[in-house]
Amino acid sequence: MDEPETGSALEQWLEAKPRLTMLAYNMLGVWAQAEDVVAAVGEQVVKLEPHQVANVQNWPGYLTTLTTRRSIDVLRSAQHQRTEYVGSWLPEPVDQRTLPEDSAVNDAMLRLGVLLLLEELSAPARAAYVLHHALGYSATEIAPVLETSPAAVRQLLSRAAKKLRQAQNPQHDVSSVSSILTQIVQAIHRADLDAVVSLLAQDSVLYSDGGGKVRAALNPVYGAQRIARFMIGVERKNPDRQVFIGQVNGEPALLFARDGRDDVLVIDMSGGAIQRILQVSNPDKLGKIGSEWTLLPIESC
Template sequence: MADVGPNGGPDDLEYAAEVFGEVRPRLFGIAYRMLGSAAEAEDLVQDVWVRWQTCDRAVVENPEAFLTTVATRLSINVVQSARVRRETYVGPWLPEPVDTSADPHLGAERGEALEFAVLILLERLSPKERAAYVLREAFDYPYGQIAQIIQLTEPAVRQLVSRARKHVVDGRRTEASSAEQRRLLTAFVAAARAGDLEALEKILAADVISYSDGGGIVRASRIPVVGALRVARYHRAFASRFWDGVEVEFAEVNGRTSALLSSGGHMFAVLTVTASDRGIDQVLWMMNPSKITAAQPAS
């Protein structure tokens, strides 16, 4: 280790760790919104840490800007390769749920691009559109700095953000309040558990879609179920065998209430809904065991 003064300096790994630790929540927040995967975001943040350790920190004038740039550019690369992998994913792919009870904004100045409905829509954007949207909407970065990070002109970045905003707005209905979303989720769990067809139909939007992400590891529908009657019948069909012995705990996941389903003390699914003034628009079953661990509230 190079000699450092009493207050540490760029060549001091202790200093480097302290700087990195301050920025780390933001790096994870960027990576998670970009990738929709807590596990991949953690791996990416570790990669940023390795690069921070081995770079010439003496020439880095703004460590936060440097680390954000590295994290964003790595995220863009991972998104490009992840899209290829997801083409062979078994069944619907849903974002990994994360516990946000301790940090409702997950490292951001505001909670944008964290809810499932938005993350699903962001999957359709190009990697650079997604990066520009996340940096601007969730972290309020100036357009000029975003341009430097993703290596485009400022007018090009403004266009990317505008296009991404339009896509997100056009893809969403008037969103239900947090209280209404929780009420509908609670009502859905009760009706699904009872196999109550009429109660299910009453709270579902006419064009509701039910997605089940089992990743081919656990039994789950490999195609989305569409329409209020079909979704209601689908959930009634497995009610008697699925819910026996299941314990339900409600928790804050991705900034909204979700139901954590457990059996024998083991959490096996995260269930949530996205809702609007028309009722429940989406039912999201996240059951892939490798993707739900980050939703477990810290004890």
């Protein structure tokens, strides 16, 4: 009897694994940590006694609960470590092909800009927000996962929504964002300050994550003028770098490549202008970006 019961539990975990990994990644912003969480859930499931397996009435809900609770524990520790991080901490970009199409997770929740905004929440609030917006869970369904009341969950969601209004803004279509990325690359290559500024919101911000491993701005760069000058300055110092366009986390992205260094850049749009630029340069975070990038032709000055 034991083998069929355990096999059944393992099969449930294997079937849910892509969705659980996406859930954990949405909670943590680091793919390796998400995989570790889901692997630990698998180990826990395999060790269940036959009577415990028999008592599980809803396997998707049970596995979601285990994954969420483990993610909360990992996130609490990670949030403390991230306060000591060198420079701005940004989520890890992931190759589009890594994201399972049938994971049942809302793709918009996986954008790097959304994952960054989620860092502003406490671990329980982030869990509630992710379960609600990524998986469509109601407050009543979230409550037992967090071992609290539906009213408490609704309060968490309300407070989180006030903090994360920008996360609810729909991103522009892929072709539009790709066009903006192409335009900004051409403008910085021409050192056309006005053209770069015209693509940016006046209160835009640029975050650069080098993690102390490569040179990067230690503090966010605020304002269209300062960002434009910063990006043109970087281009002048690296005239031979190649620029590629592709996708990470379901959104268009740029890859700046030169000997010994890569930078992945994504943007968040608001009101037709670039609101946020996220540049991930820490080599430890670029292992999952994949190889499907297209060289972007640069117009000669």
